[in-house]
Amino acid sequence: MNEDNIPEFPLQTEIAIIGAGAAGLMAAITAARLGARVHVFDGAKKVGAKIIVSGGSRCNVTNVAVAPARFHGEGAPAFVSRILRAYSPDLTRKFFEEIGVPLKLEETGKYFPVSDSSRQVLGALLHTMHRAGAVLCSETDVSALEPDPETDGWKLETSRGPVFARTVILATGGLALPKSGSNGRGHNFARALGHTIISTTPALTPLLTNDVHYPLVSGITMPVRLRLHAGNDARSSKKIVTYEGSFLFTHRGFSGPVALNISRHFAHHRPTSANATIFLSLLPDVADGEEARWWHEFVGKSAKKTVFNALGTLFSTKLTNVIMARAGLIGSLPLGRLSKTQNEALKRELFYAPMDVFDVAPYDKAETTAGGIALAEIEPATMQSRLHKGLFFAGEVCDVDGELGGFNFQWAWSSGVVAGRAATHLSR
Numbered sequence: 001m002n003e004d005n006i007p008e009f010p011l012q013t014e015i016a017i018i019g020a021g022a023a024g025l026m027a028a029i030t031a032a033r034l035g036a037r038v039h040v041f042d043g044a045k046k047v048g049a050k051i052i053v054s055g056g057s058r059c060n061v062t063n064v065a066v067a068p069a070r071f072h073g074e075g076a077p078a079f080v081s082r083i084l085r086a087y088s089p090d091l092t093r094k095f096f097e098e099i100g101v102p103l104k105l106e107e108t109g110k111y112f113p114v115s116d117s118s119r120q121v122l123g124a125l126l127h128t129m130h131r132a133g134a135v136l137c138s139e140t141d142v143s144a145l146e147p148d149p150e151t152d153g154w155k156l157e158t159s160r161g162p163v164f165a166r167t168v169i170l171a172t173g174g175l176a177l178p179k180s181g182s183n184g185r186g187h188n189f190a191r192a193l194g195h196t197i198i199s200t201t202p203a204l205t206p207l208l209t210n211d212v213h214y215p216l217v218s219g220i221t222m223p224v225r226l227r228l229h230a231g232n233d234a235r236s237s238k239k240i241v242t243y244e245g246s247f248l249f250t251h252r253g254f255s256g257p258v259a260l261n262i263s264r265h266f267a268h269h270r271p272t273s274a275n276a277t278i279f280l281s282l283l284p285d286v287a288d289g290e291e292a293r294w295w296h297e298f299v300g301k302s303a304k305k306t307v308f309n310a311l312g313t314l315f316s317t318k319l320t321n322v323i324m325a326r327a328g329l330i331g332s333l334p335l336g337r338l339s340k341t342q343n344e345a346l347k348r349e350l351f352y353a354p355m356d357v358f359d360v361a362p363y364d365k366a367e368t369t370a371g372g373i374a375l376a377e378i379e380p381a382t383m384q385s386r387l388h389k390g391l392f393f394a395g396e397v398c399d400v401d402g403e404l405g406g407f408n409f410q411w412a413w414s415s416g417v418v419a420g421r422a423a424t425h426l427s428r
């Protein structure tokens with residue numbers, strides 16, 4: 001060992017873990033506790049950058065409503081369901097309690113550490129990993145990964161020298177927040193080894209708009225319903241997905257949980273449906289199909305009011321002005337005297353306003369990556385590659401992206417444990 005406790009290279013180990021993020025650390029703790037000789041390699045000087053920035057530096061560890069349907073990717077719900085059964089959110093909460101990080105449940109369904117400190121989460125994970133006997137090699141960039149026919153194991157090229165391992169867990173993350181060290185090289189390793197990489201896009205990222213009116217209300221947060229349709233006509237095109245919840249207008253577009261959640265679907269469908277459109281309902285309490293009845297009653301009650309005053313009972317002045325501008329209406333018109341076209345324009349703005357989203361914000365604004373290593377080529381009982389014995393995957397590098405609220409960490413913890421257990425059994 002040298003002064004940083006980094007061992008001498010070339011190095012031989014049982015399990016080499018590439019990436020000391022949430023998934024890699026959890027895999028390391030699991031395997032080392034089961035008695036395996038484990039080394040974790042990470043290019044970063046200070047590991048766990050994403051844990052530190054997560055949840056507004058509070059780290060949203062998991063959610064009360066973790067369910068397979070909240071995870072996306074090709075075949076993700078069925079695959080994630082197996083992994084969650086192997087290591088459940090319940091066990092996750094117990095694990096954090098046991099390592100000295102009790103969690104609290106907030107009204108939103110999110111679990112945070114009682115301390116509200118992501119540093120405490122990272123500190124406890126690193127401490128637990130060291131105590132279990134796993135060795136962390138920080139500032140150790142892995143540049144190549146290949147099977148080693150001589151040892152029937154794996155050979156890694158690293159910035160400190162070669163590593164020979166019985167098994168490898170690839171936990172290099174995806175492409176989100178590239179300055180953290182996750183820049184897609186894990187996908188390159190897997191691709192070079194014959195794995196399919198499902199095309200990647202930023203996910204849980206803001207939406208960017210060309211609309212000139214909405215940015216005027218930037219800063220306003222409100223509950224809305226967003227619907228993604230395959231086309232630009234809400235009545236005739238297929239609806240792909242709906243989200244309801246909190247939403248934020250920004251200078252360049254839209255953010256808040258519902259906008260972030262729908263971003264991966266928009267980015268995914270746009271290449272095949274060029275007209276894919278997100279429609280905004282500013283009145284999410286009005287149920288699907290109830291809009292015409294609600295509007296009829298609203299006009300009946302407020303017929304004598306001006307459009308401005310009638311809308312003013314529902315929305316702030318700024319937003320009312322934006323709604324009228326987008327509908328092309330003058331606010332002084334009495335609501336009951338609108339033409340059919342004007343009525344339709346106003347209804348559209350309230351219930352099915354096309355948001356003119358032209359893209360999603362890039363990876364440096366995204367919380368996770370959609371796409372990644374194809375799940376069809378991973379064995380769900382073990383997270384082992386179906387193409388290569390002794391190669392395991394965990395976390396964001398796989399084609400799984402969860403919704404906002406602790407789902408991505410839950411995937412990282414659970415897949416990390418499954419990979420760590422299985423790699424240990426195989427290394428023996």
Ligand SMILES: Cc1cc2nc3c(=O)[nH]c(=O)nc-3n(C[C@H](O)[C@H](O)[C@H](O)COP(=O)(O)OP(=O)(O)OC[C@H]3O[C@@H](n4cnc5c(N)ncnc54)[C@H](O)[C@@H]3O)c2cc1C
Nearest residue numbers: 019021022023043054055060142173181395396406408409
């Ligand atoms: C701003 C932000 C806030 C978030 N908040 C939350 C939240 O509150 N709750 C939640 O559930 N999720 C949250 N997420 C998502 C969550 O952080 C990720 O899903 C999770 O951290 C992924 O873990 P991972 O271990 O798979 O990958 P990462 O955390 O990306 O770790 C991968 C590691 O691999 C290393 N690495 C990559 N390539 C190499 C290489 N070639 N050689 C050596 N090392 C390499 C990287 O340096 C990195 O340390 C947030 C994400 C962001 C960006």
